[in-house]
Amino acid sequence: MSEKRPITVDDIYNIGHVEDPRISPDGAWIAYVKVTVDQFENTYKRNIWLAATDGGAPRQLTRGGKDSQPRWSPDGATLAFVSARDEKPQIYLLPTRVPGGEARVLTKAPNGATSPAWSPDGAHIAYLAPMREDERAKEDSDEDDPKPADSFEAKQHKERKAHDEEQYYDPRTMWRIPYRQGTSYVDERYAQIYVIAVDENLEGDDAKPRRLTDINADHDPPQWSTDGGTIYTSRTVDATLDEPWLHQHLYAIDVATGTHTQITTDATFTDYAPLPSPDGKWLAYVRTPLEHLAARNIRLTIIPVDGGEPRDLTLEFDRSVDDFKWAADSSALFFNAENWGDTEIYCVTLSDGYIEEAVAGRFNSEMLDVGVDGGIAYSASTAQNPGELYYKAADATEATQVSDVNGKFLSEVIVQEVHELRFKNPDGLELQGWYLEPVGYEAGKKYPLAFNIHGGPHAMWGPGTRSMWHEWQYHAAQGYAVFYSNPRGGEGYGEEFKLVLRKAWGSIAFTDLMAGVDAFLEKGIADENRMAVTGGSYGGYMTAWVVGHTDRFKSAVTQRGVYNLISFYGTTDVPFLIKSDFGVEPWEDIDFMWEQSPLAYAQHITTPLLIIHSDNDFRAPIPDAEQLFAFLRRMGKTVKMIRYPREGHELSRSGEPKHRVSRLTEMVNWFDEYCKP
Template sequence: METDVRFGATWHRVTEFFDLVHSPGASRATDLTEVSGRPGTSELVATATVCDSLDAPLRRVVVRVHDGKITPVDDGRVSSHAPSWSPDGTRLAYLAVSDAHDRNRVCVRGPEGDREIPLPGTGESCVWTPGGDSLLVSVADAGADKAGAEGSGRRSGPSATGNWLPTVETAATRRPGRSLWLVDPASGALRPVSAGRTVWEAGAAGPGRAVAVLSEGPDESDWYGAHLALIDLATGVAAPLHRSDRQLGRPAGSPAGTWIAVIEADCSDRGIVAGTLLLFDHNGQCRPVDTEDVDVTGVQWLDDHRVAFSGIRGVGSVVGVHDAASGETRELWATEAGLGDTHKPEAYVRSDESVVATVQRYREPPAIVHRAGSGTIVLATTDHPGTEALRSRIGDCRTLSWAAPDGQRIEGLLVTPAGPGPHPLVAYLHGGPIWAFRDRWLGSNPLIGLLASQGYAVLCPNPRGSSGRGPKFAAQVLGDVGGGDCGDILSGIDHLVDTGAVDSARIGVMGGSYGGYLSAWLVTQDDRFKAAVPVAPVTHWRTLYHTTNIRQFVPNILRAEPFEAGDVYDARSPLTWVGSVRTPCLSIAGARDLCTPAAEAEQFHRALLDNGVESTLVVYPAEGHGVRTFPAILDYCTRVLDWFGRFMPAGR
């Protein structure tokens, strides 16, 4: 495989596809998340994804949604996100990065004028206190680790004085962390309130209090053991409220602080939390909420007793509301469409319990809709002239289910290209493992639509361990990585072969993160695959444990400590069984990946070569956990298409 693939026919096809997806340079929104409504009005804001050029990273921009139009709240030239209205609806706050030096600030827009308040690090979240006189802003220090869900690597900071300086680590090394700050939007004054602890997420909890997920240590691995606490905003004193052997996310208090809500779940990545909604009363007593089989991903208080939630059920999205006083739960909207962003369904619920959300499906680009009762009105859409051209190429998507070897029903999505089958098949495996595919524009990754446009069917399975089927289903992967989930995937492929939908002689596999692990693992266990593309893979659990920045994730998922040779760390590692591989593998990694370091892909590649198996290793110097920025995306997609085209061509 060539080092530079920019001059081949595949590169031009890939570039044309992404030109249609993003219309670069037109300042057009290609995705919409973080929808928020102005209290007492119909005005909406959201965070849009904008592509300036296929030679530059995508940007996020806070936008207004009005009369079917999507327009930036400011000049649209800076990156911004996390919009939040004050409780009285008079002021809008959001986070922005002002220039190439990544100077972060809080922007407040209101009738008294606009103010920009510099922050001592990278702002990650921004919420108003109930009285509307202050903002709670979570800030990451320069050099703090980014979550794997947002690409891993580190938050930017001041340039080093020389590139020869070493990185030095000892037991006493002070690591960058995260803190909570109280910001006065009128004066611009900032005050830290987290008392030296690491605050991963925070929300208001009534007058003078915040509720936070925090830990003593600042490392990304410390998040897996973080607990829930109430913070006195005047003194910074944190009072523990809840400790769990699972993970916690989305803390939020009712306006008067009578109730506290948080989501508890077994999690793979910080930022991807889907599980049980817990409520705590004023005495600290905890009770789980019956959300009718929904794995909750989002929480929003409507008043001091009604809490709205969004989440996953099966491959669909659900929005509901729970009355903490009466114990009643009502479902407001259930849809097979994808709500919210890639990692979690989310919605804004008005006080009248109508819903505003971003909605999309495989053939329908993101749109913001208003749902009241059974009626849905489209308020704005990202549809543009390139959309119809894409629809003519990407085939269709449907929900699929099949029986696993042990009889369990497994669900997934099947994308099929235009024309009669049987088609060559790529099994595209999601990360996590506690995550799930949902029905989204072009698939959860545009590469899925791109593969379909080139004649490939794509199976997107949600094997055991996935979200959307409740905590017991998700927990089945714990202690059994590459076990039952492996059988779920292979039985799904068998089902498609048996129905005549796919060609058994042209089956490939790929995936990222845990999906990269399964892609490497499956080719050690089954010889049916003609080509494989492990992306950001785990190839040996023991080496991962000693090199990853999320070390606690490893014993969490394996349910074992790495102290004995021959245990699950060896038995369920692709590197252990590499001698049985005959499948050509294209391994992809990012040099800045702290979650699954590039060495994981490199050692698998070298072992394959030693075993006489065709293998190519591609490491992107500026990428982290997965390939997420242009123009690296174009290069990555070109190599994937060429790899499958070489070993299992689609015949187009």
């Protein structure tokens, strides 16, 4: 065996992961999405794979490179999935019991179709499709565009449609907040629920999709009742309200008549993601109190399908719930939740509300599914592996790794061990952090430090955080000791741990972060005179706050950060975060908002600062970065700004691969310039 090598920046192209595992109705198979990076095309490939729950090598089902959301038919003979292989995403059907079977397209939605859901009898699929109000009106009038006579006419039609689309938004009118999300402006197309027959032999109206909704609001993915007569969803209660996700409730839609019935009504909560129990008696869903929303726990809740009093199953558990699934006999729910650096899988029984760990081990689970026999499939990352599929049989004590997405890569590289470090802040509160020794570490020798700060602010990092796995290992491979921690305000330690950050984003976290750095320095691994600090989003806010309040760091890289809370409020797609976390709207106490902004302390910054931001970041928009750069430049400080075109807030996690490589290269070069003289 050849000697292993340190991880490089280009290993971004060699790392994959798993998404959306789905167990077949008989419990024998797991369909999942394998995600890889295509360096040549500068993009990501998503293909659907199939693995047996009792072992054996997985096999690839699709090769389109743009395939996702596999969903089993009730009889297990067909997989519905979403593919964007022909420009717009559409739903395809693939036979699973016919070797070499070809997928056929089911939908031809003009703006694409996603989120397929099979009816219990397997005869229909409900799905989501975005449509503008004028497009829905035309659809209702049955005025179909004439079919092109030839390829030339088809080309003309496509060009005319593209021109009309451009003209529709010129000029662009904004009437609700937010008016842009992700990397683009909201196009006034809202996700509507449709139902389409699966039988390809039907003709006329029987073959056409039928729309069940008609409101300028996005609907959550549809879920069928066990008798097939009802579809459950969630949406805003009032389509005219700003930030519609703050006012969501559950709805039941009669499939035959299209009648909508609101199920949840408590205006002090926002409710979403309904999932009916297999016995048809309950709806499980998640809800969050609106007061101080951003810092509150997401609760797993049940309610009778016909309405009634909600029952929170995880209120005393004191952790936020992410993905969840029913047990086959409806007696329990399985869910994952962040807890002390890990994202663990739990089970709660309905009869007594008892919660226990369902899968043992240290990992960060992302998506899960539960089979008819109680087996659990889940995607997860660990400190040793950035992402695989795992399966735990109902009678097994441990889970087994099913996929081998990263096996070849991991066999070739040095993976540094992640060590836990518990420490106390000045108030005596125990906090949690982790560190990596640099590759080639020699005891007694001190190394430059790369100190990382997480975002959120209500997020959590751990030893197996997938989004940071390569970055931390790369820093260590470049000769840096790596340290990161979870200061107060983050997930995984209870609701009060999060709420304490209210009205003090900077000062409270600063105290905890510096206590962690001091505790790590005591181990004698890092050189206190060669320390760099970096973070993204809220981590960018804190990076700027840190260097505005101490000169102990020799280099700093702030990324996709918030630096002026006043301008942030007016440009972000999550303005509710300000009232939620600071208790006021900016105009109610403008001086307080400025005092809480890192930009207010720019004159105190002496650390050389690199600002990294994306042009199309509408979560933490780029004007904040431009202001910070201009302030520091005018003050004669050492500062540089790099901005990435086409990218949004997710640059570091899912941006164009070449941009991710560039970002890490620029970061380490900036570290090196000041920490490796």
